[in-house]
Structure formats: structure tokens, C-alpha cells
Amino acid sequence: MRYLILMAGVLAAGFGLSSPYQIQLLTFIGINSLLALGLNMLMGYAGQISLGHAAFFGLGAYVTGVLTAHFHWSPWLALPVAILLTAAAAFLIALPLLELSGFYLGMGTLGFGMIGYVVFRQWSSLTGGDSGLVGIPSLELGPLSFADAKNYLFLVWAVALLCIFLCDRLIHSRIGRALRAIHDSERAASSMGIDTGRLKVHIFVLSAVMAAIAGFLYAHLVSFISPGSFDFLVSIRIVTMVVIGGMASVWGALLGASVMTILPETLTVFTEYEMIVYGLIMITIMIVIPQGLFRGILDIYERARFRTGSIPAGPQA
Amino acid sequence: MQEFLQYIFSGITNGAVYAVIALGFSMLYGSTGLINFAQGEFVMIGALSLISLWKGVNLPLPLAFAGAVAITAIAGAMLERFAIRSVKKPHPIVLVIITVGASILLRGVGMLVWGKDSHGSPSFSDHAPYDILGATLLPQSLWILVLTLGVVLGLHIFHKRFLTGRAMLACAISTKAAGIVGIPTEKMVLLAFSMSAAMGGIGGVLIAPLSMSSFDMGMNLGLKGFCAAMIGGLGSSWGAVVGGLLLGVLEALGVGFLSSGLKDAAAFVLLLLILYFRPSGLLGTASVQRF
Numbered sequence: 001m002r003y004l005i006l007m008a009g010v011l012a013a014g015f016g017l018s019s020p021y022q023i024q025l026l027t028f029i030g031i032n033s034l035l036a037l038g039l040n041m042l043m044g045y046a047g048q049i050s051l052g053h054a055a056f057f058g059l060g061a062y063v064t065g066v067l068t069a070h071f072h073w074s075p076w077l078a079l080p081v082a083i084l085l086t087a088a089a090a091f092l093i094a095l096p097l098l099e100l101s102g103f104y105l106g107m108g109t110l111g112f113g114m115i116g117y118v119v120f121r122q123w124s125s126l127t128g129g130d131s132g133l134v135g136i137p138s139l140e141l142g143p144l145s146f147a148d149a150k151n152y153l154f155l156v157w158a159v160a161l162l163c164i165f166l167c168d169r170l171i172h173s174r175i176g177r178a179l180r181a182i183h184d185s186e187r188a189a190s191s192m193g194i195d196t197g198r199l200k201v202h203i204f205v206l207s208a209v210m211a212a213i214a215g216f217l218y219a220h221l222v223s224f225i226s227p228g229s230f231d232f233l234v235s236i237r238i239v240t241m242v243v244i245g246g247m248a249s250v251w252g253a254l255l256g257a258s259v260m261t262i263l264p265e266t267l268t269v270f271t272e273y274e275m276i277v278y279g280l281i282m283i284t285i286m287i288v289i290p291q292g293l294f295r296g297i298l299d300i301y302e303r304a305r306f307r308t309g310s311i312p313a314g315p316q317a
Numbered sequence: 318m319q320e321f322l323q324y325i326f327s328g329i330t331n332g333a334v335y336a337v338i339a340l341g342f343s344m345l346y347g348s349t350g351l352i353n354f355a356q357g358e359f360v361m362i363g364a365l366s367l368i369s370l371w372k373g374v375n376l377p378l379p380l381a382f383a384g385a386v387a388i389t390a391i392a393g394a395m396l397e398r399f400a401i402r403s404v405k406k407p408h409p410i411v412l413v414i415i416t417v418g419a420s421i422l423l424r425g426v427g428m429l430v431w432g433k434d435s436h437g438s439p440s441f442s443d444h445a446p447y448d449i450l451g452a453t454l455l456p457q458s459l460w461i462l463v464l465t466l467g468v469v470l471g472l473h474i475f476h477k478r479f480l481t482g483r484a485m486l487a488c489a490i491s492t493k494a495a496g497i498v499g500i501p502t503e504k505m506v507l508l509a510f511s512m513s514a515a516m517g518g519i520g521g522v523l524i525a526p527l528s529m530s531s532f533d534m535g536m537n538l539g540l541k542g543f544c545a546a547m548i549g550g551l552g553s554s555w556g557a558v559v560g561g562l563l564l565g566v567l568e569a570l571g572v573g574f575l576s577s578g579l580k581d582a583a584a585f586v587l588l589l590l591i592l593y594f595r596p597s598g599l600l601g602t603a604s605v606q607r608f
Contacts (some may be wrong), residue, residue, distance in 0.1 A: 048411065104596050108589060111589045114584075239414070253380070275367075276422055278422075279418045279422025290408065
């Protein structure tokens with residue numbers, strides 16, 4: 001049901017919006033939702049942090065970018081290669097890293113993210129270095145051209161919705177319960193017979209693959225990529241989307257991605273004060289509603305309903 | 318040989334600055350268990366304040382130095398008082414995001430105050446460079462080394478000899494137990510924040526004459542200092558020094574003999590290797606013995 005509402009919303013927005021700027025903003029929200037959703041699976045459900053997700057996002061974008069722009073592959077052939085390469089990289093990184101936990105895992109992924117950024121910058125024969133990679137073709141599927149902004153919007157959101165649906169199913173499956181057990185206590189989970197190590201690696205790879213798909217969609221949307229789009233701040237922004245939206249919630253990831261995409265755009269009216277306002281908003285949200293906007297707004301709504309007396313007093317979430 | 322020595326000198330100089338920044342990270346982690354992602358921004362504030370006070374207001378160098386460090390210490394105290402302490406349920410990720418928000422905020426403030434241009438600063442003293450076995454050693458490098466050593470020794474003495482320092486150690490071992498014996502734990506956290514910010518400020522003051530300073534310099538230096546702290550072992554002051562120097566020297570050698578583009582990757586490759594083989598860092602011990 002919720003999917004139908006969201007789908008209807010996207011369709012309505014897609015046909016209703018006419019300004020190219022708004023359509024592009026909505027497309028970016030879709031891409032960011034994919035990123036946030038992937039990381040949310042890792043952070044919210046498995047309780048592992050990654051401060052290097054921009055590297056997977058970048059890997060997806062650069063693999064498809066290099067294959068299509070330099071070697072003139074079809075994007076649809078480049079996509080599986082991008083996914084496989086990212087999955088392999090994530091797998092190799094995950095094996096030793098997921099032995100670590102807490103801050104150490106955060107730092108390890110941060111290190112990986114920075115190395116990815118340096119590679120994108122320095123391997124200039126392939127990636128174009130600092131000046132970026134140009135000439136990434138737009139997507140086409142038979143007669144359907146995704147060079148049209150509206151078609152691309154629908155494509156991105158179709159992928160995003162599919163991923164939301166799959167993640168939602170995954171969370172409510174046996175694997176999802178096992179993940180939440182790891183989140184609460186890894187030791188208890190493993191004593192219940194959950195192969196925590198393997199599951200953590202799997203979810204890490206899944207989350208990286210979703211970032212790679214987002215990277216693929218991003219590269220073919222903007223047709224020009226440069227290392228600046230995949231630096232440390234981007235990794236931090238993805239983490240912020242997850243935390244601000246609310247961890248362990250598929251819909252929170254969507255909300256967080258929307259807020260973090262729209263916020264910087266609206267803040268440009270503050271010109272010089274933009275960064276100050278942005279920082280203040282991040283700090284304030286974390287102090288006032290550390291459970292994230294999604295849960296936070298629900299709580300405020302529940303409290304308001306309680307005050308007006310329409311529901312009997314119950315335990316607060 | 319001469320070339321090698323030159324790289325070592327420049328590596329040690331940069332490494333000493335990394336060490337001071339790392340010390341800030343390490344100290345704060347030791348006493349509060351927190352990683353402050355705004356640490357690099359304190360370096361920026363320290364460097365730019367020094368330039369303003371010394372060259373802009375024409376204060377004598379020692380006063381400008383003290384002023385710049387005091388400004389960063391106050392900034393650190395405000396971060397703790399107004400942002401960190403207001404958090405009701407201090408989940409690590411929430412605190413990390415708050416410090417990230419603070420770092421964006423401080424960068425914005427830095428841009429407003431000092432503009433988008435880079436600012437340079439002369440060396441602390443105008444001696445001629447020393448010539449050692451054909452390699453040049455800048456007097457500024459000596460200043461940096463001496464002051465770094467001073468900071469580490471000062472911190473060591475503070476923790477070992479002073480009541481406040483020992484109280485802070487007690488908080489690090491167990492906040493609850495420290496509170497029970499009458500140590501004002503909240504004040505200790507506040508003090509730890511301003512001291513750690515002050516160390517970032519000192520790092521900024523030291524690096525100001527070495528390179529141009531601008532409002533966006535903090536990110537990179539903060540990450541380097543952080544790597545150094547991890548390499549040495551978070552929470553260990555001597556570890557921070559060893560980590561900083563090691564990182565500085567390896568970076569300089571990497572630039573000299575491999576490629577300058579890989580300079581920034583070196584720190585993180587080293588970080589990953591340390592994490593794989595010795596997650597507690599080179600000098601890190603069990604979590605009980607933190608300083």
C-alpha cells in the first residue's frame with residue numbers, strides 16, 4: 001500500500017512538474033535514497049558503520065564511465081561489470097575489516113574511502129584525474145531514450161522503489177531478524193547460531209552494490225564525473241542522511257535523503273552563511289531528535305494525539 | 318644521501334605538526350571516548366588567528382601565539398558546552414554527526430572571518446637555514462620540534478603531577494567512579510575539550526609559517542592527525558608522537574621516491590595496514606592503561 005502511494009506520488013510529481021530544475025532535484029533524491037538505503041541496511045540493521053561509502057558510489061560511476069566513454073561499451077553491459085567489481089572490492093575490504101568493530105571499523109572504511117578518492121584523482125589516464133571524465137553517454141533502452149529528464153526520473157525511482165521493496169522484504173525475513181540480533185548484541189547473536197561474520201560480509205557487499213547502482217545512475221545522468229563528487233564529505237553526507245532520517249527504517253532513509261538533497265539547495269539563499277546554517281541544522285537535529293526525523297515526527301504526532309485525548313495513554317515508543 | 322636527509326627533515330617537520338594534532342584527538346578520546354571530527358577546524362582557527370594577531374594586529378609573537386591558542390580553546394569549550402553536553406542519549410554515531418556538523422559550521426565561520434583567500438605567515442625567527450651534511454634544516458623546523466616536545470612533556474606532567482590531570486585520568490578510567498569520589502566529571506569533559514582544541518590550535522600555529530593557510534585547510538590536516546593518532550594507538554600520548562613522526566617521514570619519502578600524488582594515499586594505506594595487523598596501534602595497550 002505504501003509503495004502504491006509513493007509510486008503515485010512519484011508519477012504525479014513526474015507528470016506534474018515542469019521545471020527541469022525540480023525534476024533534476026527529484027532525480028537526485030532518488031539516487032541519494034539508494035545510497036542512504038544501502039548504508040541504512042549496514043548501519044541501522046547490522047549496526048556496522050561505514051565512513052567510506054562514497055568510494056563504492058564512485059567505483060560504480062567510474063567503472064561505467066570508463067567503459068562507456070573510453071571503450072564505447074553499452075551502458076547495459078557496463079552495469080553488471082560495475083556491480084561485480086564493486087561487490088568484489090567490498091568483499092575483499094569486508095573480510096579483514098569486519099573483524100573490527102565500532103570506531104575501528106569506521107576508521108578502516110574511512111581509510112578505504114580516502115584511498116578510493118586518491119585513486120580516482122591520480123589514475124588520470126583512465127579517470128581523467130582532477131579535470132574529470134567527460135562524454136558518458138545517456139541511457140537508451142530500445143526506442144526509449146533516457147536522455148529525457150522525465151524518463152530518467154522514472155527510471156531512477158523505479159530502481160529506488162524496487163530496492164526499497166527488496167530491502168523491506170529482506171528486513172522482515174529470517175536474515176533481517178538475524179541482522180537485528182547482530183545489531184543488539186553480536187555475541188548473543190552468534191551464540192544463537194547466527195553466522196555473524198558471514199552475514200556482516202553479505203550485508204556490507206549488498207550495501208556497496210546499492211551504492212554502485214546509484215553511482216551508475218548518477219554517471220549516466222550528469223554525463224561528467226570528477227573525484228570531488230566522491231570525496232570524504234560525500235561519505236559523511238550519506239551517513240548524515242541515514243542518521244537524520246532515522247536509522248533502521250527504510251522510510252527514514254528516504255526522508256533523510258530528501259532532506260539532505262533539498263536542504264543545501266534551499267540554503268543557497270543564505271549565500272555566505274550557507275555553511276553556518278547547514279552545520280547548525282545538523283547539530284540541532286541531532287540534539288533535539290537523535291532518533292532521526294522519521295521516528296521523531298511520528299513521536300511528536302503521537303504525543304499531540306495523546307494530548308488532545310483521542311487515544312488512551314499507552315507506552316511511548 | 319643528501320636528498321634522503323632532506324626528505325627526512327621535511328618529514329619530521331610535518332610529522333611533528335601531525336603529532337600535535339594527533340595528541341588532541343588522542344587526549345580527547347582517552348578522557349571522553351569521543352572522536353572529534355572538528356579537530357581539523359581548530360587547526361585552521363589556530364593558524365588563521367595567529368596570522369591575524371601577529372601580522373594583522375601586530376602583537377608580539379608570544380602574545381599572538383597565546384591568543385591564537387586561547388581562541389581555539391574557547392571554541393572547543395563552546396562546542397562541548399552548547400552542543401555535546403546538550404545530547405541526552407550520547408550514542409557514538411550521534412556525537413560523530415554533531416562534531417561533523419560543528420566542523421562545517423566552524424569552516425563557515427572561518428570563511429566569514431578570514432575570507433576565501435589564503436594567508437601566509439613568516440617564520441618565527443629569521444635565522445639563516447642550517448646546513449647539515451648538505452641538507453638544509455629550516456629554523457622553523459626546530460621551533461616546531463621543540464614546541465611539540467614541550468606540548469607532549471607538558472601533557473605528561475599535567476597527567477602525572479597535577480591534581481586536575483590525575484582527576485582527568487580518573488574520569489578516563491571510569492567516569493562513574495570518578496564522580497563518586499567527588500571529581501566534577503562534567504568540568505573534566507569541558508576541560509578535556511578545550512585542551513584538545515588548544516592542541517589543534519597549537520598545531521595550526523606551528524604549521525602557519527610552513528604553508529599558506531585558508532578556511533578549508535582543516536579537513537586534510539584533521540584526517541592526517543587522526544591517522545597519526547590511530548597508528549600510534551588512540552589514547553596514548555607517546556603513540557600520537559610516534560604515529561605523527563612516522564606518518565610525516567613516510568609521506569615525505571613517498572613523495573620523494575614515488576610520486577607526489579600518492580602522498581595523501583600513503584597515510585591511509587598505513588592506517589589500513591595498522592588496522593589489519595595491530596588494531597590497537599603501535600603503542601596502544603589494553604584499554605585500561607590509556608595514557
